[in-house]
Amino acid sequence: MMANKVHYPSLAALKNVEIVAISDLDAQKMKDTADCYGIVNRYQDYRSMLDQQRLDGVYVIMQPQYMYDIVRDCLSRRLHVFCEKPLGLTLHQAETLSRLARQAGVVTQVGHQRRSSPILNVLLNACKKGGSVNHAVCEFYKCDMSAMELAADHMHDDCSHSIDTLRWICGGEVVRVEARFKRINTPDINWVHATLEFDNGATGVLINSWASGRRVFRVSIHSPGACADVELENKAFLYENGDYAGVEYDCKQVVNSDEFYVYGGFVEKSREFVDSIESGACQVSSPFEDVVKTMRVLETIVAQSILTDGIGGYDR
Numbered sequence: 001m002m003a004n005k006v007h008y009p010s011l012a013a014l015k016n017v018e019i020v021a022i023s024d025l026d027a028q029k030m031k032d033t034a035d036c037y038g039i040v041n042r043y044q045d046y047r048s049m050l051d052q053q054r055l056d057g058v059y060v061i062m063q064p065q066y067m068y069d070i071v072r073d074c075l076s077r078r079l080h081v082f083c084e085k086p087l088g089l090t091l092h093q094a095e096t097l098s099r100l101a102r103q104a105g106v107v108t109q110v111g112h113q114r115r116s117s118p119i120l121n122v123l124l125n126a127c128k129k130g131g132s133v134n135h136a137v138c139e140f141y142k143c144d145m146s147a148m149e150l151a152a153d154h155m156h157d158d159c160s161h162s163i164d165t166l167r168w169i170c171g172g173e174v175v176r177v178e179a180r181f182k183r184i185n186t187p188d189i190n191w192v193h194a195t196l197e198f199d200n201g202a203t204g205v206l207i208n209s210w211a212s213g214r215r216v217f218r219v220s221i222h223s224p225g226a227c228a229d230v231e232l233e234n235k236a237f238l239y240e241n242g243d244y245a246g247v248e249y250d251c252k253q254v255v256n257s258d259e260f261y262v263y264g265g266f267v268e269k270s271r272e273f274v275d276s277i278e279s280g281a282c283q284v285s286s287p288f289e290d291v292v293k294t295m296r297v298l299e300t301i302v303a304q305s306i307l308t309d310g311i312g313g314y315d316r
C-alpha cells in the first residue's frame, strides 16, 4: 500500500535513481508493481535479491512485525536502508538497528515524512524568524472505532508520527513525558494525550484520537510574536504580531503539485536519502540514530499506559 502509494512514485520521479529489483512474497502484487515501473529483476525471496543484485540502497516497506530481520540482513551487507515507521516494535529493535547501522557506516532513513513536509517547514521557518518555538501542539485524528488488530498498537502506529513531528518542531531533547489514555468504545487504547517537555524550554502537546469525526493531521506552532496553524495535507495560516486575518498557504500551491507523494513530503524524504548516498554527505532528516529518540519517547508513553492500568493488568 505505502510502497505503491508514495515510495515507488517518489523514486520514479528522481533522476538519479534506477529501480533495479523488487521483492514481494505475493506474486501478483509484485507483478503489478514491477510491470507498472518496468522493473525486470523480480524475487519472492529477498535474500536472493540481495545476493544477486548490485544495490546501493534498499527500501524495506512492510508491516513492522516483519521488518526487523530484513533490515538487519541489509545492514549486515552494508547496504543503505530506508524503512517505514515505526523503527521496530520494541525499543530493543530500534536501538539494535541504530547501532548496527552506525557500525556499518551506512545512510539510513525512516519514513517520518512530516519532517520533510514542505508546507510545515515553510511555516516553521517563518515562526522561527521571531525566535525559537516555545510551544507546539500536534493533533492526529481519525474516524475508526474498531479495535486495533494489527501487530502495532495505535501508539506505535500513528502516535509515533505525532511524537516525531513535535520533536522536529520544538528542537532540543525530550526530558519529561506525561501521558493520559482512553479506550473509547474499543478494548484497546485509542485516545492519547501527552505533554513533552524539552531541554530547550519548549513544550509539545500531542493529542491523538481514533474516535473522532474525520482524519486530520494538524499542528500549531508558537514563537515570540508569531504562530501558525498547519493542516499538513490542506491549508495553513501564519499570524504575526497580533494580526487576526493571517496569511493563507495551501499545501499543493507551496510545491506546485497535486501529487500526494510530493506535497506530503515523501519525495523529499527519498531525495534526502538518495542524495546522501550519492554524495557521501549525510542529509537525511530521520536517520535511525535520531528516530531512536522518538522511539524512547513512544515507549515511555506506552510504559505510562501500563502504569495507568496497574501491573495487575486490564483485561477486556
Ligand SMILES: NC(=O)c1ccc[n+]([C@@H]2O[C@H](COP(=O)([O-])OP(=O)(O)OC[C@H]3O[C@@H](n4cnc5c(N)ncnc54)[C@H](O)[C@@H]3O)[C@@H](O)[C@H]2O)c1
Pocket (backbone or CB within 6 Å): 001, 002, 003, 023, 024, 025, 026, 029, 044, 046, 061, 062, 063, 064, 066, 084, 085, 086, 111, 112, 113, 157
Ligand atoms: N509514513 C506514513 O504515513 C505511513 C502510513 C501508513 C503506513 N505506514 C507504514 O508503512 C508500512 C507498510 O504498510 P503497508 O500498509 O503499506 O503494508 P502492506 O501490507 O500493504 O504491504 C507490505 C508488503 O510487504 C510484503 N512482504 C511481507 N513480508 C515480506 C518478505 N519477507 N519479503 C518480501 N515481501 C514481503 C507483503 O506481501 C506486502 O505486499 C508499515 O510499517 C506502516 O506502519 C506509514
